[in-house]
Amino acid sequence: MRAGSRTSILLTLSLAITALSVSAVPATAVAPPLPGQVAAPDGTTPIPAVQGPLAVTAESYPFGAADHQEVPQDLSKLGYDEEEYLVSGTSNVYTWPTSGPAQVRTPDAPYTTRVLVRKPAKGQKFSGNVVVEMLNPSNLFDLNIGWAMAHEQIVANGDAWVGITAKPIAVDALKNFDAERYGSLSFANPLPLTDPANCSTVAADSSRTTENGLIWDIYSQVGAWLKSNDPANPLRYGSPTTRVEHAYGFGYSQTGGFLVNYINGVHPLVVESDGEPVYDAYIVAVAGGAFAGAYPMNQCELAPPADDARRQFKDVGVPIMRIMSQSDYLRGIGSRRADSDVPGDLYRHYEMAGAGHATPDELIFSASSEDIIAAGRSVPPASCNEGPRSRFPSSIFFNAALRNLDLWVREGIAPPRAEPILVRDGAPVLDEFGNVQGGLRSPFLEAPTSTWYGTATGASFCFIAGYERPLPQDVIDGLYGSHGDYVKEVKSSVRELEGxxxxxxxxxxxLIKEAAQSKIP
Known part of the structure; x- marks a missing residue:
């Protein structure tokens, strides 16, 4: 198996939060821009102040840098550069009524976060697309999951990828890792501890001195920066104007749930203020319904209930793909809705048959174990009680999804539709080999050699890691009379899916090459 082609998936466990009832308060006068921040005309999304690209040395480099991943990656061989920036501005803290978009709870809270940029080294290779990801903090440090899942398509198409540190708990890890490099990062709570609106109880991964809810405006402002003509924009490539044509929002598991909040709560505010969205389409990955389907808009209020309409998409105005895995689709079944090609309500719902939520690649393409420990965090286990995390290559689905999303936006070519995983009486319908029926298919289930499970047992996120159990040899021998028969079955499945x-x-x-090189049966 090629490590560079296998994507990883990670989830978040929703943390229970004791709510404090809060009332929306009207916004006060807009605070003056921070030094270097570009004031927004007529209330449009402001451009943050930018510091960088930050210097890289042997002693100081980005957390999660490609050449310091668990399996180092030489971006230069791909024709890519990596840069890190600090961005600063002011963000509103929002509350989210049961109907309608978010409302301002506390205005103009200063922030500083970091942004990791991977882009084609030569401007003529840049496609004009940038995939912008809120980095997943479920293990209490940043994971580069979007890059892990779709970097092959990103590189093949010449897209840029941008990851944003999205939560105070991940900021703490960065400061542990390199206090000098990341010392200015701040998600400070704008409310003092003495303010009654600063709730006395927050989630286990949160603090009363910080505010998780700053991320929403940060996400808008970073996207606006990348689309702007700001001299610090790394995607100008020396030209007078930005080279970005389309920005695609991406979130995975916890940050997939963050995207639900953003899309339904904040995206409408941006369209109202700017006249158009910052993000031209979204991929919401392994987050939906009762499974990471939404989060507290600020750390003092509860997330919308599992059956709340705020967890579903309708008439967003830009294309959305939601992609669930075999680990989470049952708990997230409430996210199911009909696909749509209606203008203004462009939507696809996919469920990856056989795929696990948390796979080895979330570690392969993120910070090394040594750097994770330096950040004061525990290294997530690569194996569970049943054995190694599932090797199922979810990247094959995400590569195609990103390509199809771009075609949808640029050329109006509607993506293919797929039936969901077949469920009857609340349980999946299995085939004779123990694999689920329906869902996004692949030769791993169409020309089976294993049973693929979405859940395992053990520490950390094993319950959504999944695992593989090879079929008995006599079953495989009965399916394929020869190696050529097996390769033929794989080719048939692959060609159909490619078509x-x-x-x-x-x-x-x-996939065909791997089948040809295998020793099956």
Whole structure:
């Protein structure tokens, strides 16, 4: 298995939060911009102040840098550069009524966070697309999951990828890792501890001195910066104006749930103020319904209930793909809705048959174990009681999804539709090999050699890691009379899926190559 082609998936466990009832308060006069911040005309999304790119030395480098991943990656061989920036501005803290978009609770709270940028080294190779991800903090440090899942398509198309530190608990890890480099980062709570609105009880991964709810305006402002003509914009490539044509929002598990809040609560505010959205489409990954389907808009209020309409998408105005895994689709079944090609309500819902939520690649493509320990965090286990985390290559689905999303936005080509995983009486319907029926298909289930499970037992996130159990040899021998028979079955599945646009051409070639090099049966 090629490590560079296998994507990882990680989840978040929603933390229980004791709510304090708060009332929305009207916004006060807008605070003056911070030094270097570009004041927004007529209340449009402001451009943050930017410091960087930060210097990189042997002693000081970005947390999660490509050449310091668990399995180091040489971006120069891909024709890519990596840069890190600090961005600062002011963010509103919002509350989210049961109907309508978010409302300002506390205005103009200063923040500073960091942004990791990977982009084509040469401007002529840049596609004009930037995938912007709120980095997943579920293990209490930043995980580069979007890059892990879709970097092959990002590189093949010449897209840029941008990751944003999105939560105070991840800021703490960064400061542990490199206090000098990250010392100015701040998600400070604008409310003093003596303010009754600063709730006395927060989630276990949170603090009363910080505010998780600053991320929403940060996400808007970073996207606006990348689309702006600001001299500090790394995607100008020396030209007078930005080279960005489209920004695509991406979130995975916890930050997939963050995207639900953003899309339904904040995206409408941006459209109202700016006349258009910052993000032109979204991929909401392994987050939906009762599974990471939404989060508290600020740390003093509860997340919307599992059956709340705020967890579902309707008439957002830009294309949305929601992609669930075999680990989470049952708990997230409330996120299911009909696909749509209606203008203003462009939507696809996919469920990856066989795929686990948390796979090895979330670690392969993120900070090394040594750096995780230096950040004061525990290294997540790569194995569970049943064995190694599932090796199922979810990247094949995300590569195709990103390609199809871009075609939807640029050319109006509607993506393919797929049936959800088949469920009857609250349980999946299995085939004779113990694999689920329906869902996004692949040769791993169409030409089976294993049973694929979405859940395992053990520490940390094993309950959504999944695992693989090879079929008995006599079963495999009965399915495939020869190695050639097996390769033929794989080719048949791959060609059908590629023709339906569920696989990219490069993943199709790789799957056939791997089948040819295998020793099956």
């Amino acid at each position: 339906q646009a569920f696989l990219t051409d490069y993943d199709a070639r790789q």
